[in-house]
Amino acid sequence: MQKYSIFNLVKNAFSNHQNWDLAWKDPTPKEEYDVVIIGGGGHGLATAYYLAKEHNITKVAIIEKGWIGGGNVGRNTTIIRSNYMHDENGLFSEFGMDLWRKMSQDLNYNVMFSPRGIINLAHSDAQMNAYARRGNSMRLNGIDAVLLNREQVKEIIPMADFSDNVRFPIFGGLMQPSAGTARHDAVAWGYARQADSMGVDIIQNCEVIGFDVSAGKINGIRTSRGNIKAKKVGLCVAGSTNILAEKLNMTLPIETHLLQACVSEPIKPVLDNVVTFGAGHFYVSQSDKGEMVMGGDLDGYNSYAQRGNLPTLQHVLTEGIAMMPFLSKLKMLRTWGGIMDMSMDGSPIIDKTHIEGLYLNCGWCYGGFKATPASGWTFAHTIAQDRVHELNAGYSLNRFNTGHLIDEKGLGTKTWIS
């Protein structure tokens, strides 16, 4: 594989950049693989990369219906954080933060990781208490957390509404300084390029139409480009999880919902951090291009549409304007939507299934992008060793049966409620 470096950049400049190698190949599917990963998104690509790198399993194929990185890894708001209260979520995400910090070097691909800090705003005394509690839990798990009072928040984001007669006055906030953003497409492409170089076949435009299961064991998959035998199969298909589960006669604690995001026209640098509104569901950051990147609630009903509906967008941006009034002066540049695999407690599932050799990675709700490296790392471990790692032991499928839910937001089974 051609290394990306300043020297190679200069060298290739002499040939007008016409002689760069392809970042990944376009192979035809082989008859058999040791592991087949279904879904060429961030999580699937990362899983294949860590299977090859950490477990030396390289007879691997990624099967993608469309093109790699065309789903949620290309449709998110790029926020990376580990500001969770529960141990399962906190330790898993903080492990991921370490992988994020090293990612550009590991992948030899600039993912533009920018640890600019995230601030969750609080709008009441009760919320400040809740944030203090969450911050303490985070610090006990080795995650950085700083409780800010109103004056400290004002110093960092003076453009927020600090006037006297607002419906939701800012009391303070909880900040995780090490959180941030990254260039989402680069994450997918970086993992794809490295996985390909280690022998993983990335097979695009190949739809899975069925599974070959006999005597409780997976033998392979049926695709639009022929049958593929596989000793192990991993599902990493986010919003399409329910569709594939039906082909396996499985009913999962997952619903598929639509989440929108949008960006404004680019403006000069105004916002250094990621900021979330505490009296609703709205978050904003500013991209390197200057666009304000914004998102919030789900559309609120089961959907596979991958495009949004205006009432929700209006609702979300109303919250944004309540928090930062200057946003009302901006023109909207683009909006888009992705389909989320909403689990019934708001936390993911990375586990084995009742079918031998079939592994499940789903239920990422709002937080799939930031989990990309940790999800790939633990899923690769689960597949390679045929047992869960302690980091994803809590993300079991049977927790809904045993009652060990990880209900970070306290929403119960209605994670789509807004």
Next chain:
Amino acid sequence: MLYINCPHCGMRSQNEFSYGGDASVKRPELNKEVSDQEWDNFVYNRKSLRGKHLELWQHISGCRQWIKVERDTATHEIFRTFKADEEVA
């Protein structure tokens, strides 16, 4: 914007409604032994497929009645609406 034909009030905009989830889920009969699996299926497990989906909505800013709506989850087309106690064939 979705337009939902409330069986009590007529055609109204989505803004007046609140979503209530899959309407095909049946609560287990309480006068018999209920297995853990049956409770799981009622509380957590959902098919949530692409295509026709029967779901509950509440006309929260209107007549406040719960209704059933048959809607396509990919195109968002609404085919039929029913009163909450109407059986759907």
